[in-house]
């Protein structure tokens with residue numbers, strides 16, 4: 001292993017214009033804009049919910065005149081205007097117009113493409129990764145302000161336009177990173193949002209990858225970052241991964257995790273042992289089935305990359321309800337999902353009203369890693385559940401979406417949910433391609449259901 005990752009610091013998104021996404025993240029997904037870096041040629045905004053931090057970067061060919069002249073985001077209302085007022089209050093001329101802590105991707109589509117990790121020692125990671133043949137887009141670089149200094153470097157991943165910023169912020173006392181200024185909080189109902197939308201961290205990141213590339217991707221992450229295999233199914237073949245290859249679904253899933261691989265025996269002074277890990281899932285399509293969403297992603301995105309990100313919530317029902325009320329569109333699972341044999345019983349056993357879950361489009365499944373010994377399958381207390389709901393794509397292209405996930409004992413994924421996700425994305429894309437304009441026929445309507 002070359003780089004010892006201590007934690008996931010943030011994920012960055014690169015978009016043509018930050019306005020709509022900033023508005024959506026704050027007003028609909030209930031993230032807080034807490035730091036910003038505004039130069040004459042670029043905008044970088046940082047949003048937080050629990051330990052989940054997104055940095056939204058605007059491609060640098062944009063100028064700031066719309067912002068400075070007070071033009072509002074497309075979906076302008078008073079709260080989005082307030083976001084901008086607070087952000088630009090501190091605008092200062094920054095002679096360095098580069099995208100700090102990152103690089104602009106070559107693709108011109110909006111994309112989530114940098115997963116930034118804190119590391120113990122940037123210089124050491126750089127040297128050993130480079131010795132192993134990794135391509136660096138930014139060599140170790142120091143940035144400082146009055147609150148300390150940060151060292152970072154950017155390495156290219158083997159996956160499409162994905163790269164990883166490796167960062168050491170142990171000598172920095174500011175809220176985020178040097179070069180960013182703090183943004184005063186903008187929404188008055190913050191406290192409500194914490195209880196209604198208790199998102200705590202990034203649960204998993206799913207890559208869409210070309211056929212037959214999984215083994216190489218896994219090797220890259222194992223060799224360079226020490227990721228370890230996470231078996232989705234206890235029966236899963238080591239080389240094949242978890243395969244669904246019937247009824248129109250052609251999918252190979254393989255998962256890895258990075259947390260448990262940190263250098264054994266070495267206690268990192270800044271490592272928060274209570275922070276959960278984030279899994280990386282590789283999705284590859286299989287040729288035997290017809291049209292599919294992984295291939296559509298590769299075409300629209302112009303290569304492999306991040307297909308979706310799972311946000312962990314402690315209460316998926318209230319989070320979904322709050323977000324839907326605020327305007328987030330979720331996929332509707334196939335109606336048959338809720339009427340499958342045993343599904344309603346399973347939901348009731350887990351303590352949920354099936355009708356309520358169905359109204360919200362929330363999926364409930366048992367972990368494929370379920371212990372199959374008789375003592376574990378007979379009692380409901382030992383069942384390990386996971387609940388998931390998926391948003392519709394959040395960019396103009398259908399290349400990226402978010403997921404909410406609540407785990408009740410389950411650490412992996414469930415077969416029924418994987419199938420349902422596949423089918424609802426597929427139905428959405430087929431509907432989209434049949435009707436050129438974005439349709440809302442699959443929207444979940446906002447309900448008043450209780451939980």
Ligand SMILES: O=C(O)C(=O)Cc1ccc(O)cc1
Nearest residue numbers: 206281283413417418421422
């Ligand atoms: O189930 C999840 O949330 C996953 O992340 C696994 C997954 C990945 C890609 C698909 O098209 C379907 C399921």
Ligand SMILES: [Fe+2]
Nearest residue numbers: 206308310403
């Ligand atoms: Fe997922």
